[in-house]
Amino acid sequence: MKLRKVTAASAAVLALALSATACGGDDKDSGSGSGGDKVKVGIKYDQPGIGLKEPDGSFSGFDIDVATYVAKELGYEPNQIEFVETKSADRENALARGDVKFIVASYSINDKRKAKVDFAGPYLLAHQDLLVKADSTIAKGADLNGKNLCSVAGSTSATNLRDKIAPKANLRTNSGYSECIAALQSGAVDAVTTDDSILAGYAAQDKYKGKFKLVGEQLSNENYGIGVKKGDKATVDKINTALEKMVSDGSWKKAVDANFGPANYKNEPAPKIGVIVK
Template sequence: MRTLTRMAAALAASAVAITLAACSDTSSASGDAASSGSGDAGSSDLSFTVADSVDLTGSDTYDAAKSAGTLRVGVKEDQPGLGYLDAITGERTGFDVDIARWIAAELGFSEDQIEFQTIPSANREQALVNGDIDYYVGTYSITDKRKEQIGFAGPYFITGQGLLVAADNTDITSEDDLAGKTVCSATGSTPLQNIQENFPDTKTVPFDTYSQCVDALKDGSVDAVTTDQAILIGYAAQEPDALKVVGEPFTEEKYGVGVPKDDAALRHFINKVFTDGGDTWQKVFDADLGSSGITVQQPAVDDYE
């Protein structure tokens, strides 16, 4: 089934003229360059040099994508600053989206060869197992349980449960200041459960989505919003005059790139991209999340066998 799907994609791709960018084995990001992709594949003002000579042997995923002329990438679309789809323009933006675009360029795929697919969190492993996508980038925490089904490159970002407050709030600087406060998080989420179980003097308000929590924070209905700090940084970057992230993460989540479990070659390749591309990683972070005011460092990868 995967071969048939790839053949169909290859036939469709053959009708499209592909123009590769500058010839280089390493990619670069420029905050001054305009994105050259289509509306679906485009992102911020970052541009990545597409490699014209890729040394990747033993990856069935890469071989199939190269044959088809299309790279299928799973992402999210509802997280500002990380993975967001503008319903009007069709433009995808965010840190995770740009990480995905950077990897694609290093694999030798231009913007118009990327096929982004929105995959819900609950369906990520199955999409990789089924061969529906080639890799996934979208606040995907590395866990031993998930490694039973798929592989992970990275981590490319380490975060944890954090706190978002109003920009003029001086009462809450960390989780130590939550006693007597009202905190919002998503219904049934791990961050909400953590507050309820470990912060008994803190009132919690659940909503279906984090955007509803942010609206409640802005109208003064709650004192703080809590979830992964990376997600909160995205909201703060979107409205830096109204919102800010305070304190340090008080749990730990390591975000990785999900790949097919048996494709160690692809996993090692992506890990090398991260290890050798510190300057590019920093440019991506600065472009997408830098306005939040948070300073972070790129983590070392876990290039397991």
């Protein structure tokens, strides 16, 4: 009787151990760099042309193409990528917590962020610009004096433009750029301002094709980088190698044309790895 009790207990322990092993085996992810079952990548869910979650659950945009290419070079097929929404305010924390392996989310490199995370790239040089209607006479920032300008609440780009270039512009803020674009279409505002890549992404949507144009003002330099957990130099090096290959084999240009082309986006050439344009 005593022997049976020991055997039953041992069996229970063995079953528990097997169960724990099985559970752990489903999550080799996030992030060993390569060879795992999946990798978690931080992206934006709400930026057409950059990073957008479609109604059917799929993802589209330039950042998605870059992330997919990089992940493949790290050893992951598209079906092994788990895209995780990372809002701007939480990007550094998501990397520090290990929620994602790397972040591709219109993530401009600056000194404040570099103190908290490491960056691969840059992989795109964007500029603050203006989006106006296709028949608009606005040709430069100063033309916004007396006009209505839209940006998102908390944005520094619109206030900088108004304070330094068009002090008589009427600034209107919304919770998101989609609302600004709708206001531009209806005529409630005369221009929308943010990074030209983001504006081009909106303008390239089927419902807006041919209705808007980029003014071409280069009001700032935004060096988009791929965020990696601080100290993970090995992953930074692998991503940089992947980005160089993406440019050299033509995939980078193909992704730019596919995501921004319909908006006649005059993109900068692919930036050199490690070179930040001030």
